[in-house]
Amino acid sequence: MNTKVAIKDRLKMLGIKPSLQRMAIMECLLEHPVHPTVDMIFNQLSPTIPTLSKTTVYNTLKLLSEERAIHTVNIDEKNVRYDGDILPHAHFKCKSCGKIMDVHFQGLEALKIKQLHGLQIDECQLLYKGYCQTCQHEIKQTTNN
Ligand SMILES: [Zn+2]
Ligand SMILES: [Zn+2]
DSSP, X not given: OOHHHHHHHHHHHTTXXXXXXXXXXXXXXXXXXXXXXXXXXXXXXXXXXXXXXHHHHHHHHHHHHHTTSSEEEOOSSSSOEEXXXXXXXXXXXXXXXXXEEEEOOTTGGGGOOSEETTEEOOOOOOEEEEOOHHHHHHHHHHHHO
């Protein structure tokens, strides 16, 4: 699937004008599914878009998340992270290296409820914490030595 076309369609469907900068920010999010911060996206894009400012990145991400083209993830205590994957998925945060990964599994769709006991539910965030494969490996090596 052509990412650029998919992004343009997603923005258009939500009534967002697919400007060059919006497209670039969306593309950056989808190509780097590491749940980047404003700074990470800015640093990634500024060499190719010299006119881009950090404020524009921030405002664009705010608009995109308000229109639900992307999701905000409040896992990091210091920074809001952004997620281009809007399908239901859980997150995993490594307690050692801080990496945030996507976790997909069966049955997750069932958690996506709109109403519960008279409550209107807009979003659901499921977070697992533990140690990623790399860190598990490193911990094992340190204990062996
Ligand atoms: Zn780790
Ligand atoms: Zn995610």
